[in-house]
Structures are given as structure tokens and as C-alpha cells.
Amino acid sequence: MEQLIDEESRQELKEKFQKEMKRPVELMVFIDPEDSEHKDYSDFSVQISKELAEIDDRIKVKVFNKGDPECEKYDVSRFPSILIDPDSGYKIRYTGAPAGQEGWGFVETITLVSRDDPGLLPVNAEKLRGLSKDVKVQVYVTPSCPYCPMAVVLANKAAIAAKGKVMAECVEAYENPDLADLYNVSAVPQQVHNDGALISVGVQPEDKFVDDILKS
Amino acid sequence: MESYDTVIIGAGPAGLNAAIYAVRAGLSAIVLDGKTAGGLVAESPAIENYLGFSSIDGMKLSAKFKTHAQHYVQIKEIEPVTDIIRKEDVFLVKTERGEYSAKTIILATGSEHRHLGIPGEEEFSGRGVSYCSTCDGFFFRNKEVLVVGGGNTAVGDAIYLKGVGCNVRLVHRRGSLRAEKALQDKMFSMDIPVMWDSELVEIYGDSKVKGVRVRNKKTGEISDVAVDGIFISIGEDPNNDLAKNLGVKLADDGYVIIDRFSRTNVPGVYAAGDLTGGVKQIIVAASEGAVAALSAYEDINNPYWKKDEGSVEGFEI
Numbered sequence: 001m002e003q004l005i006d007e008e009s010r011q012e013l014k015e016k017f018q019k020e021m022k023r024p025v026e027l028m029v030f031i032d033p034e035d036s037e038h039k040d041y042s043d044f045s046v047q048i049s050k051e052l053a054e055i056d057d058r059i060k061v062k063v064f065n066k067g068d069p070e071c072e073k074y075d076v077s078r079f080p081s082i083l084i085d086p087d088s089g090y091k092i093r094y095t096g097a098p099a100g101q102e103g104w105g106f107v108e109t110i111t112l113v114s115r116d117d118p119g120l121l122p123v124n125a126e127k128l129r130g131l132s133k134d135v136k137v138q139v140y141v142t143p144s145c146p147y148c149p150m151a152v153v154l155a156n157k158a159a160i161a162a163k164g165k166v167m168a169e170c171v172e173a174y175e176n177p178d179l180a181d182l183y184n185v186s187a188v189p190q191q192v193h194n195d196g197a198l199i200s201v202g203v204q205p206e207d208k209f210v211d212d213i214l215k216s
Numbered sequence: 217m218e219s220y221d222t223v224i225i226g227a228g229p230a231g232l233n234a235a236i237y238a239v240r241a242g243l244s245a246i247v248l249d250g251k252t253a254g255g256l257v258a259e260s261p262a263i264e265n266y267l268g269f270s271s272i273d274g275m276k277l278s279a280k281f282k283t284h285a286q287h288y289v290q291i292k293e294i295e296p297v298t299d300i301i302r303k304e305d306v307f308l309v310k311t312e313r314g315e316y317s318a319k320t321i322i323l324a325t326g327s328e329h330r331h332l333g334i335p336g337e338e339e340f341s342g343r344g345v346s347y348c349s350t351c352d353g354f355f356f357r358n359k360e361v362l363v364v365g366g367g368n369t370a371v372g373d374a375i376y377l378k379g380v381g382c383n384v385r386l387v388h389r390r391g392s393l394r395a396e397k398a399l400q401d402k403m404f405s406m407d408i409p410v411m412w413d414s415e416l417v418e419i420y421g422d423s424k425v426k427g428v429r430v431r432n433k434k435t436g437e438i439s440d441v442a443v444d445g446i447f448i449s450i451g452e453d454p455n456n457d458l459a460k461n462l463g464v465k466l467a468d469d470g471y472v473i474i475d476r477f478s479r480t481n482v483p484g485v486y487a488a489g490d491l492t493g494g495v496k497q498i499i500v501a502a503s504e505g506a507v508a509a510l511s512a513y514e515d516i517n518n519p520y521w522k523k524d525e526g527s528v529e530g531f532e533i
Contacts, residue, residue: 145351146258187342201342
């Protein structure tokens, strides 16, 4: 596969990471080398992660194959998946390659995690910090949806604020049509809380997004 | 509070080009956008003949715009502006996250998809009704899809959806299309049928869309058409709330009135891009942005409104 991030973008990302990152962030990429149907997505996920690591050496990448004990440890059953810094206690994952428009949100999330900064309005971050239950927030996306990364980043911010309580999962619908069909996804971004307890379509304002999590 | 010579609201082609010109002219500037940079350009499956590109997908072009502008200016995304208040010689720009003070304001807030306003449209939004073909087209592969509209966006959407693998029909309320001829030729060469002189009167279904009721405007006949998806591309409405709050003069259709210097009737407030209506082309949005920035530069150094205190001299339509 040819280089995914061109030289100009590399330079910009380098500056962004230098300015915005504070501590190392680990990306765990899970792939199934036997699955030819998802091979391109797996290759993409590994390569984009490694290219980001080339740009800033504080980004660390580990690649695991289906069947490795880490799959069970981190509860990964779909491939490819990327977990962002799970050993810090964050539950942030991309189920499917962060391709197309999603790349922006993926990079943004890495920098936020690196600063342990939810990047939410203080009042909303505070509400989420007090969350006492576990909430799973899936955001269904397509790579050609320009608004989707906004929804994904909001979910990821919530997962940073409510560390270990909110699990944010960006589900790429092209790659995971069975999951998308489960919730009749026909427009993105679509949020699915706790496996269908609450469903919303479109990018939600931050206040509503946070309130939806609190009432899930 | 951060202070700028100009605060640019909206990070589409108009706002981003305004930012480049403003900074190049020597002004301090920041761009604020309630969504992500790129504007509606990012949604477009294919942009044809933006100078320098015979064809480029909207996502790529908008990413290039953003990257280019970021060389000069900070772009704050997902930071909606909630209000702008004029305080003597400065504007106070309030967002969800903070406040900025500005000597001038460039409004480039663009437009948003117009809705049909028929029964079932809101109810089935996200369950078969969509306003973004690039976002949602994939979900309707091998399914029956209608595109509503007759302009460049509608025809471009029909072509895109056909390419994705949808069974597409176009519904248009008139007997001819507004879309440019090259696009029409392409659409007809792809055997995309058109339901002429027809308008949707209702969208129905259960948990998702099952069909639409269509009225033929010539015969008055109403028929049911079974479809899985409806893509609505009937034009846009201006995002003019901030302009209204500032007392900016609007045309009857809600678009901001500007003169050839991209000035509005309010001294120190400029507008550019789709917000000003007209032909709504990316290249025009970018050029209006450039004009707005250069006018802001000129007016900061030599305010026309101070030549004759209180008047809006210089405002020409």
C-alpha cells in the first residue's frame, strides 16, 4: 500500500502533535489476517496507525491478530478494531478502519487522550465525571460523511471525561453492515446507546449529547 | 478575551478564503465554525471545474481549503457562535466556549438544506429520508431511491447514487431541469429516469420509509410510489440568524444583501458566500470572501462610516 499520509500533511500533523500532545498514547490494532473480505480495512488500520507513529514517536502501536490472548483481554471480537490507550483506563475504540473523514476525529482523539483532556465545556465534563453507571455509546459512521467525526469526537470526549464508565465505539457501517442493520441505520451519524436503549440520528449539540448519556 | 481585527464566522470556501486574504493583508483573524471546516463543499460527491480541477470530490477539495487556510489562521471547529453584540467600536462574539472581541465581522455562515415540509418528512428523517447522498447513499445499494429536485445538487446526487448502485429516479416539479447541461447529459446517459412535473405530497412507512405519494402537477393525479430512500436536494436556506441579530439587511428570501465590496448595511459587518444568495458557486463564495477581507482591511484603516458619523454611506446595492 502506498503512503496514506502525504508529506505536507505529515508536516502539519507533526506540528500539531508537538503543540498538543503531552504524554505517549498507545494504539492497539486488532486484525484477522485470515479474513480476506476485511483485508483492505485491516491493512489500512495498521498502516495509518504506524504512519502516525512515524510522525510522533509518542504514538505507540501494537498489532494483535485474531486468536491472540489480548483479544479476550480487551474484549475484541470484530476485525479490524483499534483501541486508543486502553491501558490508561479509557474505553475508546474504532470498529472498522478510521478512513476518509474519520481520520480527522481519530487524530483529534489521540491528542485529547494524550492530554487527558475531555475538551468538553467544564459543566458537561463535570456531569460526566459523576457518572456512576457504565454506558456504551456507539456512533455509526461512513467514511464519506463529513459530519460523522464530530459525533465520534463528542463520544470520545465523553469517554475521556467519564473514564472507564463511558465506552465510545465508532462503528464504520460499510464494514459492519450486520451491526448497522441491527439498528436500521440508514443515515449517519447515528448514536446507539446501550445496544439500542436510546437511538439518535445526526450530530447532537454537546449539552444534549451529554444529557442522553446521563439518562441512558 | 482574545481580540482580533476580524472574526470570520463560517469555515466554508468564503470564510476560509476571507481568512487567507485578511491575514495576508496584515489583519489578525480567527475563523469560527459550529461544525467542521469545509462547509457544504465537503458533502458534494463531485465538484466539477473549480478552476484548477476538472473534477475533484468535495471532501478532498474542502480538506485542501482547510489545510491551505490553516497556514495562515487558526480555525476553531465545533464552536458555534451564539450571539454577536455591538459595543461601541467593537463586536463581542459569544460562542459556547468563550468570547472574542472583533473590530470587524465577516459572516460566512452559508446555508443549510431546505426541507420539503410535507407529512412524514421529519418523522422518517434518518429512516429513509436523507439530505446527504455521500453520507447515506451506501445504505440504499440495490434499493429503490428517489432524488427530489432539479438543480445541480439534485442531478449530481442522482449520478452519485446510481454510481453507488442504487436504483435511482429523479422527481422534479417542473418540465425541465435547472442543472447545467453537462450534468444533465451525464445523468441521461446513465439511464436515470425523471418523473416530470411531479411533487411529493407525503412520505409514509412503518419503522422506515415504504413509499411516497406523488402528485402530477399537470394532471392532478396522485400515485403511490414504493421506495426505500428519498434524497431531498431542493436547495438551501440561508443561516441568517446572526445576521438578523446584528441588524443586517436581508432580501425577501432571507439572503444577506451586500454591495460590491461585500459590505452589509451595518458598518464593520461583511458577508460572503452562500449567505448572500446568488449563483452559489464555490468560486464565487471564495471571491466574495476575498473582497470582504480586503474591505475589512480598508475600513479598519479608513472607516467610511466615520467620514459621515452615523450614516451608512458607501453602501450600494
